[in-house]
Amino acid sequence: MNDEQMRLSKDIMADGFGLIAAAGYINNEGGQAIADAATELIDGGCGTLLIDLDGTRIINSIGVSILLEIMEKLLEDKGTLAFCNLTPTISKTFEIMGLVQYATVFPDRDTARSELMGDADF
Amino acid sequence: MEVVLHLPVVPNVELVAAKAVETVGGALGMHQTGVEAASVAIVEACLNAMEHGGGQMVVRMSTETLEGKSSLVIEVEDQGNGFDPEESPRHSATRVHGCTSKRGWGLTLIRELMDEVQIRSNPGQTLVRMRKYVENAP
Numbered sequence: 001m002n003d004e005q006m007r008l009s010k011d012i013m014a015d016g017f018g019l020i021a022a023a024g025y026i027n028n029e030g031g032q033a034i035a036d037a038a039t040e041l042i043d044g045g046c047g048t049l050l051i052d053l054d055g056t057r058i059i060n061s062i063g064v065s066i067l068l069e070i071m072e073k074l075l076e077d078k079g080t081l082a083f084c085n086l087t088p089t090i091s092k093t094f095e096i097m098g099l100v101q102y103a104t105v106f107p108d109r110d111t112a113r114s115e116l117m118g119d120a121d122f
Numbered sequence: 123m124e125v126v127l128h129l130p131v132v133p134n135v136e137l138v139a140a141k142a143v144e145t146v147g148g149a150l151g152m153h154q155t156g157v158e159a160a161s162v163a164i165v166e167a168c169l170n171a172m173e174h175g176g177g178q179m180v181v182r183m184s185t186e187t188l189e190g191k192s193s194l195v196i197e198v199e200d201q202g203n204g205f206d207p208e209e210s211p212r213h214s215a216t217r218v219h220g221c222t223s224k225r226g227w228g229l230t231l232i233r234e235l236m237d238e239v240q241i242r243s244n245p246g247q248t249l250v251r252m253r254k255y256v257e258n259a260p
Contacts, residue, residue, distance in 0.1 A: 004137055025137065057158060058140055060165050061227035089158040089235070096234050097227055 004058060006030040010037040014117060018046030019109075023055025031066030038070045047079040050112050054085035064097050071102050080104070084112040123149070127181040129168065136168035139181045139198075146183050147194055152256045159235040160194060160254045166228035167198035167250045175200025175248065192256040193237070199249045207241035 004025035011019045018041030022034050038049055049070070074081045081103040086094065094100045106112035125142050129135045140161040147157035164181070171179040182197040210229050233239050238253040 004134075025134070027134070058137070058161055058165065060136070060162070060169060061231055062169070065227070087158055088155045089162055092159070092235070093162060093231060096231060 006033050008033050008037060010041060016046055017048045019050050021052045026056060026059040026063035028062045031063035035066050035070050042073060048116055049074060050082045050116060052084050052109050057087060059090055059093060064093060068099060071099060075102060082106060082112055082116055084109050123185045125183040129179050129181060131172045136165045139164045139168050142183060150185060150192060150194055150256050156254055163232045163235045163252055164196055166231050170228045171198050171200035175202040177201055194254045196252045197249060201246055202248055204243040204245045204248050207243055
């Protein structure tokens with residue numbers, strides 16, 4: 001089960017554009033770790049947040065519900081939330097739970113970065 | 123092929139069940155997407171059993187062929203108080219944003235990710251039976 005231990009990093013890609021890379025099991029603890037990183041980036045002025053889930057294969061509804069709270073926090077601030085590198089099952093789970101209605105999903109980080117940075121005119 | 127797991131209520135024990143799905147699904151030749159869908163479904167079933175089941179749960183996995191189609195059958199059984207499956211929440215994605223409670227998605231996810239789901243629940247025993255066909259994924 002060690003493969004499922006959450007590994008997380010965060011970075012500011014450009015002014016106002018934050019990146020979180022998370023690999024592992026998104027349960028209550030994993031979801032909260034992502035939420036904490038997101039809160040730090042949002043509070044630091046990031047209005048656009050990209051969450052890269054490359055390496056994440058398993059999630060649960062409690063973890064996703066925590067991601068929904070990040071989405072709400074960003075929407076309140078008129079921010080943008082995006083995901084990339086989702087497996088088909090995680091993508092479907094996000095769709096079922098309504099996350100993709102308010103967040104953009106990109107196939108990979110490069111595409112996300114060019115689209116988001118283009119949109120935001122960084 | 124049959125696998126039976128008696129799982130205690132300890133943190134992340136649902137991953138043991140998910141790992142077993144990965145192994146059995148892989149042995150059946152199931153596509154990775156199908157394996158991952160079944161893994162998320164069994165994780166949700168185990169979380170429900172841990173939250174409402176009141177103790178150890180039993181997970182059974184077996185293979186079945188129906189009308190020439192091979193499938194993985196998963197059962198998760200607990201000894202909780204039971205519930206009325208007809209009254210269980212059927213969430214809609216359109217009602218997520220702004221809702222105070224975002225919990226209770228487990229059965230909705232199970233129903234959406236698996237090909238067939240049957241729930242039998244009485245006081246003292248709840249059994250969630252799910253099927254994933256090998257050839258349906260992705």
